[in-house]
Amino acid sequence: MKFSKLYCPTLKETPKDALVASHQLMMRSGMIRKLAAGIYSYLPLGLKIMRKIECIVREEMNRSGAQEILMPSVIPSELWKETGRWDLYGKELLRLKDRASREFCYGPTHEEVITDIVRNNINSYKQLPMNLYQIQTKFRDEIRPRFGLMRGREFIMKDAYSFHTSESCLEDTFQEMENTYGRIFSRAGLNFKIVEADSGNIGGSGSREFMVTAESGEDAILECDHCQYSANVEVAEKSGGTSEGDRCGRCKKGSLSITRGIEVGHIFKLGDKYSKVMTATVLDDKGNASPIMMGCYGIGIGRTMAAAIEQHHDERGIKWPLSLAPFLVDIILIKAGNPEQMKIGEKIYEDLTKENIDVLLDDRELSPGIKFKDADLIGIPFQLIIGNKTIENQTIELKSRKSGEVQILNLSDIISTIKGVTQ
């Protein structure tokens, strides 16, 4: 990609309504734009990173044996009335009417729809277990959307639902999902903690949240310095007033500390909560009908992107991990109008592209400062700088965004060096 062709409206100044780093930097780097409170458009750069996260999620979900599907986002009210959630869910549920005044909602979550699919198309215990997931736009009419993609009303989520004939089978998949989530967030370059959590109004048990540690996180995590206990403060409070410095209620020995975190994933067991009321049953090997056991596993894709920025940025901009970076290398031409520089830049650009390395060529005829600032802001892991010294000495400068380290390389060594550092 050539920068001159990339639609990437960067901002020199921080929009006044953006308070946290991820929101500010997504706006400034031209990744997203706001349409309404909690509702954003994704511009090319933002979408590209979103797709990278989705790709990691897909690979790991598929590897775990789950299968991808896509359900409708608009759901008839009947299904929600069947489980009682049409009345229980409250104002957070965006309700709509079609031309014939039939009631629908824009799905904030899909237990009803998936359970309906499964009850109509699964009869025997032999067809289970099964794990189905989708990556889809959700809408929750949050009381207070805030911090950009961190808590939006419209957002992209991966939601998975598993189906089993026994508790122990559900437990196996639950464990598998915990491992899968660990792989996903590790690949995305995130530091995270797994904590005990509340399953909220979705219902269920065995609830665990994946928390990316960040000062700006909306959740507080309690951790014991002695045993393995760690939990969202919300649950800890329900199980008997706990706060920082208190004795751990689990092991009775350690003391508790508080960290802040961003909830990027949540897994929990639904049991037969939905299958029972919606009569989703299968016949067991003795011919008896029993409700299907279910598990439910969510990942906020956009929130993961925001969390990655919260963990990887400095005063100049984003420092993407290699796995999420929109481009791995930015070739900066100090003077794009100079044909010699352009020629060298284009050659390296072509060579890197042949090696399947995603590279950006900043061919804009702007002063160098702007290009350096944009490269730092957008967070491309490596900058290759072509200037007069390149012409004079046949050397090129390679700068790491993360460490700031600068290497002077011979032109002939560029490709192999880049291949090495971007592995």
Add this chain to the structure above:
RNA sequence: CGGGGCGUAGCGCAGCCCGGUAGCGCACCAGUUUUGGGAACUGGUGGUCGCAGGUUCAAAUCCUGUCGCCCCGACCA
């Protein structure tokens, strides 16, 4: 929903108290000179001052209403 704040050019803001030709910086367009960390000069484009009503000879400015956005709280896979 309670409390607080803000809507003036694409972005950041001043002007409002005390009514009288709508401004500044950046961005954008043209030209010239520039090019290793957001260049310089010259010339230019762009705003029914969120919207509606009221007061007034006259409203960005005063009054009423309304919509939107942000923050704190309650809330929340």
